[in-house]
Amino acid sequence: MRKMRILATMVVAAMATMTVSAQHQMTVQAKKKGAPIQATMYGIFFEDINFGADGGLYAELVENRSFEFPQRLMGWNTFGKVEVKDQNPAFDRNPHYVSLKGSGHRDKFTGLENRGFFGMGLKKGLKYNFSVYARTNDNADAKIRVELIGSDNEVIARHGIDIKGGDWKKYTTTLESPRTDAKGYMRVYLEGQKGVDLDHVSLFPDDAWKGLLRSDLVKDLKDLNPGVFRFPGGCIVEGTDLQSRYQWKNSVGPAENRPLNENRWNYTFPHRLYPNYYQTYGLGFYEFFLLSEEIGAQALPVLSVGLACQFQNPDENAATCHVAVDDLQPYIDDALDLIEFANGGTDTKWGKLRADMGHPESFNLQQIGIGNEQWGPLYPERLEKFVKAIRAKYPKMKIVGSSGPSPDDKDGKQFTYGWEQMTRLKADLVDEHYYRSPQWFMENVTRYDKYDRKGPKVFAGEYACHIDGNPASPTGKNVFEAALAEAAIMTGFERNADIVHMATYAPLFSHVEGWQWRPDLIWMDNMTTVRTPNYYVQQLYGQNPGTNVLQLTENKKPVTGQDGLCASATYDANTKGYILKVVNTSNQPQAIEVTFKGIKSLGNGKVITLHADNPRAENTIMQKNNVVPQTKDVPADNVQGNVLKTTVPAKTFAVYRF
Numbered sequence: 001m002r003k004m005r006i007l008a009t010m011v012v013a014a015m016a017t018m019t020v021s022a023q024h025q026m027t028v029q030a031k032k033k034g035a036p037i038q039a040t041m042y043g044i045f046f047e048d049i050n051f052g053a054d055g056g057l058y059a060e061l062v063e064n065r066s067f068e069f070p071q072r073l074m075g076w077n078t079f080g081k082v083e084v085k086d087q088n089p090a091f092d093r094n095p096h097y098v099s100l101k102g103s104g105h106r107d108k109f110t111g112l113e114n115r116g117f118f119g120m121g122l123k124k125g126l127k128y129n130f131s132v133y134a135r136t137n138d139n140a141d142a143k144i145r146v147e148l149i150g151s152d153n154e155v156i157a158r159h160g161i162d163i164k165g166g167d168w169k170k171y172t173t174t175l176e177s178p179r180t181d182a183k184g185y186m187r188v189y190l191e192g193q194k195g196v197d198l199d200h201v202s203l204f205p206d207d208a209w210k211g212l213l214r215s216d217l218v219k220d221l222k223d224l225n226p227g228v229f230r231f232p233g234g235c236i237v238e239g240t241d242l243q244s245r246y247q248w249k250n251s252v253g254p255a256e257n258r259p260l261n262e263n264r265w266n267y268t269f270p271h272r273l274y275p276n277y278y279q280t281y282g283l284g285f286y287e288f289f290l291l292s293e294e295i296g297a298q299a300l301p302v303l304s305v306g307l308a309c310q311f312q313n314p315d316e317n318a319a320t321c322h323v324a325v326d327d328l329q330p331y332i333d334d335a336l337d338l339i340e341f342a343n344g345g346t347d348t349k350w351g352k353l354r355a356d357m358g359h360p361e362s363f364n365l366q367q368i369g370i371g372n373e374q375w376g377p378l379y380p381e382r383l384e385k386f387v388k389a390i391r392a393k394y395p396k397m398k399i400v401g402s403s404g405p406s407p408d409d410k411d412g413k414q415f416t417y418g419w420e421q422m423t424r425l426k427a428d429l430v431d432e433h434y435y436r437s438p439q440w441f442m443e444n445v446t447r448y449d450k451y452d453r454k455g456p457k458v459f460a461g462e463y464a465c466h467i468d469g470n471p472a473s474p475t476g477k478n479v480f481e482a483a484l485a486e487a488a489i490m491t492g493f494e495r496n497a498d499i500v501h502m503a504t505y506a507p508l509f510s511h512v513e514g515w516q517w518r519p520d521l522i523w524m525d526n527m528t529t530v531r532t533p534n535y536y537v538q539q540l541y542g543q544n545p546g547t548n549v550l551q552l553t554e555n556k557k558p559v560t561g562q563d564g565l566c567a568s569a570t571y572d573a574n575t576k577g578y579i580l581k582v583v584n585t586s587n588q589p590q591a592i593e594v595t596f597k598g599i600k601s602l603g604n605g606k607v608i609t610l611h612a613d614n615p616r617a618e619n620t621i622m623q624k625n626n627v628v629p630q631t632k633d634v635p636a637d638n639v640q641g642n643v644l645k646t647t648v649p650a651k652t653f654a655v656y657r658f
Helices: 002-022 213-224 285-295 317-323 329-343 349-356 379-393 414-425 438-443 482-497 533-543
Strands: 024-036 042-045 077-078 081-085 096-100 108-113 119-123 127-136 142-149 155-163 169-175 179-191 198-204 228-231 298-303 367-370 398-402 430-438 455-466 501-504 509-511 520-523 530-533 548-554 558-562 566-572 577-584 590-597 606-611 629-635 643-648 652-657
Touching: 024 577, 077 558, 081 108, 096 108, 108 652, 127 155, 142 169, 142 509, 155 169, 155 179, 169 285, 169 509, 179 198, 198 520, 213 520, 213 530, 213 606, 285 298, 285 566, 298 329, 329 349, 329 379, 379 398, 379 414, 379 548, 379 606, 398 414, 398 501, 414 430, 414 530, 430 438, 455 482, 482 533, 482 548, 482 558, 482 566, 482 577, 482 606, 482 652, 530 533, 533 606, 533 652, 577 590, 577 643, 643 652
Parallel strands: 024 590, 042 228, 042 501, 228 298, 298 367, 367 398, 398 430, 430 455, 455 501, 509 520
Antiparallel strands: 024 548, 077 108, 081 096, 096 198, 108 179, 119 179, 127 169, 127 198, 142 155, 142 179, 520 530, 548 566, 558 566, 566 577, 577 652, 590 643, 606 629, 606 652
16 A cells, blocks of 8 residues: 555656646747837738728718719619709819709609619618708709608607708708618608709718717727727728829818729629729728727828839739839828828918818827838839938838738748848838738748848738738627737737837728628628627737837747747836736647746736637627637736746636736
């Protein structure tokens, strides 16, 4: 019996030894503050794809409100005597309007109806603000009636408006919905036989942020605690051709007179065509700057470098597709004028326009991007002219260049060439894009460890983990496995904060009935939004960045995938605390012991975990909370002085704060 007890004791001791040896023993240099983490480190990128603006963030419920779509009545159903005209218009850059005439019969009616973007989402008890520019066309006062209609075709709210005089005037009214209906619509009747002309027919929910943007989506953005906001794209900056590129000067001034622009994404994917996808510019650069202020992010506007999308316009067609180098001055002027619009005094042309729009104070723009995913010699020879002009007039303005559409040289030498040219031109940051598999993300956790510290800084401007590698595929969803891989590579961003200054996931928004590209950070329908697992990864980094990197090692090496573990640590000067991020991508729980060298005690702590048993778990409109962060106190017995001893569950992203 005594021998058995001795043997049992030896087995227990051996198991204890195995447990200790199996632990990951990490060290954080708690008193040696490393590189500062930029305030812009974690942010957001907006592009008008997947109905991200009109039909999405921009709260306007009426589609084609100014009758400027190439098919003038697209989005509208008409009845009776309705005609599109452009004589003596209300707005010179949006000249088309509808003329309604009396039917000539008591029991025949004239009017039009609009079903918005995939229907109009109406909420019980919420007011909806209707406006229209109108004039009489029969030399007599007239009247229209506005109605909200439910998906069952029942009238649920109505209000009459008297139209007086033959001059264009703005008329408004408010309707309150007595019920919730995701597929409502709006109807405008001509009452009586006296005709009217109507233009810029608009309907906004009363709870829209500043009367302009969907309040729930603004909250989603603000809750990310973003440090940088890149806009308006993306490929729409380039356009399929130069005529369809995004032009910021068309997106400012009175919204009623901002000219329509064709969205570069309306027919890019033949299997997901949206021929009604246009940009009204109601959400324009002024609104982007306002939103940047609201969410606390530095603005990063991106402008055309004079190259149309190079994917759609081969370099051999450069002479006919792109702006010649010697003809770039209008494009350069656009960049200089934008800086004046953002920062200039009210005594300047563009600063005065900003003030006239309601913001006399400077937006304090500090950086500007020139070009999107350009590559090859066509790009740097054009960018060089922008750099010289901007440096001459605004020497403190940071300039963001591009390394092209690929994160490596597998498709040639585009990436290396791009970096060489950006270094030569002394760009402040270089924008890298990668949409890749989980395996690629894990292999690139160490991506920035050996980057040149003397050259430009890195902006990971567009990235997302794609499970099947096809952005337009129905299976390319926002699953937890992808989010976990993104959390892993972001430990590499953080560990290399001296070289990585900004990072933004892409794309930002997608309408569940209007998507063309996925995965996307935030999904929406007409009534609500969905925060994906990827969103929560971004939020956990954005809300827990710290102010300085701390060296974290295991066996004197960074933790970059050993046994599926990736980790980073930071110090937060604001709270005088410590933040530890650990990503366990393996299928097994991992016991870790982390010593915070240089301090005596960690004190009390909290841990936030993001976990799913199913790697393909996702959040949907119907099930929003399948994968959400969980916050708990770190058990007191897990902390012994300056040592944290804990187990990170399989397939988990954990953030510890002390």
